[in-house]
Amino acid sequence: MGIQAGDENKPATLRLALFLMFVTTAFAGLGICAFSLGDAGVRHAVETTPPQAVGVTVAGVINAANFATYDRVVREQTAVTFGGAPVEVTTLLRSDGYAMPGQEKVRFRRPERLRFDSFDGFQRHARLISGSWPRSRTEPVEAAISQAAASNSGLEAGNAFTTIGRIDGEPVQVKITGVFVPNDPLGPRWDGDLMFGRGVERNGYSTYGPLMVDQATFLDHFATTVNATWTVTPDLRGMTVGHMREAVARLGDLRERFKANGCPVCTSLSALPATLARLEAASSSARWTVLGLAAVLALTLLLLPRPKGANWSPGTAAVVAGCVIAAPFAARLPLSPASAVPWWPASGLRPPAAFDTGALLAAISMALLAAVLLLVEVPRPGIRVLSAAIAAAVAVAALGAAGTWRTSRADQAAHQAGADLRLTGPPAGGTPGVLGRGTAFAALPGVTAAVPGHRDRIEVDLRNSTLLGIDATRLPEVFRLRPDLSDRTVTQIAAAMATGRPKIGAMPLPGAPRTLTVEVKAPADPPQxxxxxxDAIGVWHDMPVAPLRSGVTKVDVDLAGLAGRDGKIAYPLSVRGFLGDSIDDFPHALTVTTLRADGREVSLPTDQRWSEHAESGAGLFSLKVKAAATAVRPVPAGTAEDRPLPIVLTPELAASAKLTTGRTGFIALGRQRVQVELVGIVERMPGIPLDQAGALVDLPSLQAWNLAAARPPLPATDWWLAADANRVRAAVAASGWDVTVIDPLGLAAPPPGLLPEALGLALVTALGLLLASATMGRRRERRGLG
Known part of the structure; x- marks a missing residue:
């Protein structure tokens, strides 16, 4: 309405100003969102993307003489690639094998080995549990060892020894100064390094490590001809999307530039091109969604009746101009409270502190469009009803879209968690202890089920995949599988896996023993x-029976210590078998004569026998070890030794193996060819990233198959919980345990590129409801907006 003389027109003018202000503010907010979903949205998304999604990995082979040159070339050329933006470069160096102490002269059989690593700033990614971090260039060489490697190798803080290089034969004097637990042994920083989490790698050789040393120490003693990996993480804050595209283009010739500048063996790999393309595509789609909704609202405004008597007088123009100019700044006000939304900090997006030229122009343009459309006269019957219907439809559509989007994010987060909650921690060491975690986690407030699981990155038929092992009989308690992802329910899958489980032998230990005494008769130079x-929960763990000497030795194995702080062992315990390993080509026979649990003698159940590598004689069994690791285990009578392993696969792995549900065939798990029975196909495997292939197996079946192949038991890397997430989260935070919570709430935080779209949808909803209310209320007004 125009501004006319007379007090009676002031309420109408005020209503016009307020209505214009509401409408233009909402449209200005849509303009800001639409602009932020362009290059600005991509920049925000890139800034908060995980480092491995934007960085560059460079691999090469170095020695002490050429490392400085190669290192300089890598740093210079990657800096050029990112146009001078700051980059963080970390270097990982891995040694060849070094002989275990006492095995320096072994030549007939592949001996046990040690591996030494150097990683820049390693101390920031691990925690000492004993001793101190190694110093640089000391004599003897100072090294820290992972807790898992210490447990497997028998080394500990304070040990000093001489080791011999298996390639160059040079001796190195070493002192272990500390034992550490990595913060995230299965994280992307150590991707592809199974030794880091397990502490041992058994592929012909048994290699323990890594033993971490300072870089200068590594170059002085271990840099023969070894693998080096540079991880280059750019700081892309402030870099325009155009400059990012230029960096992607320069990545294409990075290898040639390495070669031309003095590093012919350096190769590079980066996820930045795919990341940028994905974010730009998502940004474009979201931007057009917001603009499309704005267009529908513009139509609604066009259909609204013109305010009665609203002539284009100077007063009206002043109201319009004031609203248009103020609207962009008023639109920022709803964004500020958004910082209180729980998932805002995880998004990385902040309320804008100031407008740049592009965002300001976009907001003013949208606000001007809204004001003009509102004042256009369209004298047409029934216009109020039509405009109200469109406004209501837009509101409903916006609410539905926002609800669907949020539900989709929650579904994806629940799928990635795979359970109500998952707890992860070091596979060995840490708090609670390895056999104390089950009781500690089950006792947390709000927990109704706590099931151990094993997770491993592995090649399945030459595809990088994630292997999950969970007890099939307890799978329905914790495993969250959306019905549309498989033609079988979790209960059906669990039943099929449990039916395919082989009979697994065990020698139960009576009572609640704290010590297991093993009496062994061994020759000179006995094998390990x-x-x-x-335990009763299904966690398997192996412990050394040492030291063994020639003749009869009684070794006490400490069981109580496996509970650790805050944990209690889940009794009853069972002996699942013994692993013997020799370091030469000569046969070594030893006999386990007696087994006692807290002094009470233990015998094999009458319905079981020892596996084929055991020999009858005096005592429980005799074991002959030659050239390779050998396992002896209890086996129920009549059990088939070659039963297929029941398995669930994602479609690409099933297709690669040419398997359908119910069929038996062979697949390659890592370096092992395994006969499997496919009991189900899952479109996407819960508990792993959406874009990864996955395999699910019954953990007891996997442990039995693993032990039969004379490999150590698989650790419980994950604990799958059915629980009240809020109560568990708070209890774990207060516990001080070495545990990370995998929580659907955290995973549900929206990616930064989509957060502005959510805000835009919220503004659209508010505007639609406002227009509907204003239009339907005009009939009751006696003057003013008509």
């Missing part, structure tokens, strides 16, 4: 012997 124990 380890006992495999399991």
């Amino acid at each position: 012997l380890r006992v495999v124990i399991s």
Whole structure:
């Protein structure tokens, strides 16, 4: 309405100003969102994307003489690639094998080995549990060892020894100064390095490590001809999308530039091109969604009746101009409270502190469009009803879209968690102890089920995949599988896996023993012997029976210490078998004569026998070890040794193996060819990233198959919980345990590129409701907006 003389027109003018202000503010907010979904949105998304999604990995082979040159070339050329933007470069160096102490002269059989690593700033990614971090260039060489490697190798803080390089034969004097636990042994920083989490790698050789040393120490003693990996993480804050595209283009010739500048063996790999393309595509789609909704609202405004008597007088023009100019700044006000939304900090997006030219122009343009459309006269019957209907439809559509989007994010987060909650921690060491975690986690407030699981990155038929192992009989309690992802329910899958499980032998230990005494008769230079124990929850763990000497030796194996702080062992315990390993080509026979649990003698159940590598004689069994690791385990009578392993696969792995549900065939798990029975196909496997292939197996079946192949038991890397997430989250935070919570709430935080779209949809909803209310209320007004 125009501004006319007379007090009676002031309320109408005020209503016009307020209505214009509301409408133009909403449209200005849509303009800001639409602009932020362009290059600005992509920049925000890139800034908060995980480093591995934007960085560059460079691999090469170095020695002490050429490392400085190669390192300089990598740093210079990657800096050129990112146009001078700051980059963080970390270097990982891995040694060849070094002989275990006492095995320096072994030549007939592949001996046990040690591996030494150097990683820039390693101390920031691990925690000492004993001793101190190694110093640089000391004599003897100072090294820190992972807790898992210490447990497997028998090394500990304070040990000093001489080791011999298996390639160059040079001796190195070493002192272990500390034992550490990595913060995230299965994280992307250590991707592809199974030794880092397990502490041992058994592929012909048994290699323990890594033992971490300073870089200068590594170059002085271990840089023969070894693998080096540079991880280059750029700081892309402030870089325009155009400059990012230029960086992607320069990545294409990075290898040639390495070669031309003095590093002919350096190769590079980066996820930045795919990341940028994905974010730009998502940004474009979201931007057009917001603009499309704005267009529908513009139509609604066009259909609204013109305010009665609203002539284009100077007063009206002043109201319009004031609203248009103020609207962009008023639109920022709803964004500020958004910082209180729980998932805002995870998004990386902040309320704008100031407008740049593009965002300001976009907001003013949208606000001007709204004001003009509102004042256009369209004298047409029934216009109020039509405009109200469109406004209501837009509001409903916006609410539906926002609700669907949020539900989709929640579904994806629940799928990636795979359970109500998952707890992860070091596979060995840490708090609670390896056999104390089950009772500690089950006792947390709000927990109704706590099931151990094993997770591993592995090649399945030459495809990088994630292998999950969970007890099939407890799978329905914790495993969250959306019905549309498989033609079988979780209960059906669990039943099929449990039916395919082989009979697994065990020697139960009576009572609640704290010590297991193993009496062994051994020859001179006896082989190594380890006992495999399991608890009532299904966690398997192996412990050394040492030291062994020629003749009869009684070794006490500490069981109580496996509970650790805050944990209690889940009794009863069972002996699952023994692992023997020799370091030469000559046969070594030893006999386990007696087994006692807290002094009470233990015998094999009458319905079980020892596996084929055991020989009858005096005592429980005799074991002959030659040239390779050997396992002896209890086996129920009549059990088939070659039963297929029941398995669930994602479609690409099933197709690669040419398997359908119910069929038996062979697949390659890592370096092992395994006969499997496919009991189900899952479109996307819960508990792993959406874009990864996955395999799910019954953990007891996997442990039995693994032990039969004379490999150590698989650790419980994940604990799958059915629980009240809020109560568990708070209890774990207060516990001080070495545990990370995998929580659907955190995973549900929207990616930064989509957050402005959510805000835009919220503004659209508010505007639609406002227009509907204003239009339907005009009939009750006696003057003013008509």
